[in-house]
Structures are given as C-alpha cells and as structure tokens.
Amino acid sequence: MKKLLSLALIVVLVVAMAAACAPKSEPAAAPPATNNEAAYKDGTYTAKGDTDERGWTPEVTVVVKDGKISEVKYDEVRGMYKSEDTEYHKAFKDAKNVDIVAVYKQMGEGLVAAQDSEKVAAVAGATGSFTNFKTLAAEAIAQAKDGDKLKDGNFKASGKEDERGWTPFVSITVAEGKITAATYDEVSSKAFVNKTQDEGYKASFKQVKNVDLVAAYEKFGADLVAAQDIAKVDTTGGASHSGENFKALVEEALSQAK
Structure with missing residues (x-):
C-alpha cells in the first residue's frame, strides 16, 4: 500500500514539474496594420x-x-x-x-x-x-x-467662344497608350468655317503677322506627338494666343484619356 502511495506521489510530482517547465504559449500576433492611405504614382x-x-x-x-x-x-x-x-x-x-x-x-x-x-x-x-x-x-x-498611361481613343475638348465668334478646339488620338495625332483649330459661329479653311482670314493673318496660320497649327500637333507632354511644347511663336488655347485644351482632352 505504501509502495502504491509513493508511486502515485512520484507521478503527481513528475506531472507538476513537466507543467512548470513547459514553455508558455504566446498570444497570437496581431495582423499588420492596414494602410488605408492611397498610394500615388510618383x-x-x-x-x-x-x-x-x-x-x-x-x-x-x-x-x-x-x-x-x-x-x-x-x-x-x-x-x-x-x-x-x-x-x-x-x-x-x-x-x-x-x-x-x-x-x-x-x-x-x-x-x-x-x-x-x-x-x-x-x-x-x-x-x-x-x-x-x-x-x-x-x-x-x-x-x-x-498614372501616366493614356487609354486609346479619340478625345476632343472645346474652349469658349471669343468676342469675334471664334471657338477653339483640340482633337487628340491615342493608340497603344501614346498620342499619335493632334489637331488644333478654331471655328467661326458666324461663317461656320474653321480658320484653317478661311482663305480670307489666312491671308490677313499672313499679311499682319507674317505667319502661316495652317503651318503654325500643324506644328502645335506635331510637337505634341513628338514630346508626348504638353508642358514641353513651345507655343510662343507667331500665334501665341492660339498656342495658349491649344495647351489648355490639350490638358482637358488628355484628362479624358486618363
């Protein structure tokens, strides 16, 4: 009987010692904080x-x-x-x-x-x-x-009609994420004709400013296609007012492409 009691006491002591030596379980790690802040493209x-x-x-x-x-x-x-x-x-x-x-x-x-x-x-x-x-x-x-990538398509933006009845507009074509064509012109609300098609206006502009209006407008578009960035296009030539319209309307048209 004493042997049985001694054996039971030994078992109890062994179990107690094993429990004391066992490593304590650590609480589960908290999940990483979620960053709700939008990441912007540099x-x-x-x-x-x-x-x-x-x-x-x-x-x-x-x-x-x-x-x-x-x-x-x-x-x-x-x-x-x-x-x-x-x-x-x-x-x-x-x-x-x-x-x-x-x-x-x-x-x-x-x-x-x-x-x-x-x-x-x-x-x-x-x-x-x-x-x-x-x-x-x-x-x-x-x-x-x-981001900077443009979606493919044709995009157009028009400005406000000026005091002479001319309304500026820009048309831009995007293919495979790049600007492939861009045209600028102004249309008359009185004669219903574009400046580049108005022979009288072109002749008068050439005489007064010694600038080929059609060539100036074509250069706007060609320079944009080459630069792919309106900020890098120089529009300070002989049609500077039209150039300012061109830059503003390009930004508006490209915002549609984004």
Whole structure:
C-alpha cells in the first residue's frame, strides 16, 4: 500500500514539474496594420481652372514622391503669378489684411499633411482661392492615381467662344497608350468655317503677322506627338494666343484619356 502511495506521489510530482517547465504559449500576433492611405504614382501633376472675370487663371501643381504627396504649389496667373506680383500683394493686404503668399503656402502645406484634398482645413481670408485650390488639387491627385498611361481613343475638348465668334478646339488620338495625332483649330459661329479653311482670314493673318496660320497649327500637333507632354511644347511663336488655347485644351482632352 505504501509502495502504491509513493508511486502515485512520484507521478503527481513528475506531472507538476513537466507543467512548470513547459514553455508558455504566446498570444497570437496581431495582423499588420492596414494602410488605408492611397498610394500615388510618383511624378509632377498640374491642374488649371477657368480664367475669372479679372483674367486670373488658378493652377495647382502636386509633386508625388515615394507614393506620397511631398510638395504642393497653388497660384494664379495673369501674365505673372500673384505670388510674384508685389503690387497685388500690397493691395490685397491693405484691403483684407491677409498675406496672400502665406495663405497659398498654408494651403499647400495643409494638403501635404492631410494627403487628401477633402481633409484640408479651410484657410481664412481667401475663400475663392481656397475653393479653386480644393477643386484643382483633387483633379491633380486624380492624375496621380491614374498614372501616366493614356487609354486609346479619340478625345476632343472645346474652349469658349471669343468676342469675334471664334471657338477653339483640340482633337487628340491615342493608340497603344501614346498620342499619335493632334489637331488644333478654331471655328467661326458666324461663317461656320474653321480658320484653317478661311482663305480670307489666312491671308490677313499672313499679311499682319507674317505667319502661316495652317503651318503654325500643324506644328502645335506635331510637337505634341513628338514630346508626348504638353508642358514641353513651345507655343510662343507667331500665334501665341492660339498656342495658349491649344495647351489648355490639350490638358482637358488628355484628362479624358486618363
């Protein structure tokens, strides 16, 4: 009987020691945190808005590095940028007691911090500019999300009719992700003819500016096909106003291709 009790006691002691020496189970590792932040494609993206009644055109440039927005610049241009126009600074400061350069900088820094145009806090003192900023920032960010590749197809953008009845338009063809053709022209709401087909207008333009209008327009398109980037196309020749229209409408047409 004593032997049985001793044996049972030994078994109990062995089990207890084994339990004490066994490694403790670790709690299951937590799953890695999910990154909800959108990853953007590296590059520089610009969006421009409509010119207002005073001639100012708003624009935003967003720089993406390592998948995140690293730099943002907002400004408005009318011959020169507001941020560089010291007379405008002074007039704005005198009228509203607001430093417009500081406001523009604050808006850009807010987007870098938030990484989302909808989460940028409103900036007091320049409501109109802030509204433009949010709209254009969202457009530029959309470009970063879509990347640089264009979808195949034919894309067209038209501008506003000017005081003489001419409406500018651009047609772009994309094949295999590249711009293969681009044409620019302006159509008359009075004569219902394109400038490149209006012999009288072409002759007058040639006489006044010594510029072949058809050749100038063809060069716009050829240069875009060669460069594949409207920012690299020089439109400062003898048809500079048309060149400005061309650049703005190309950006609009290519936004459709993205």
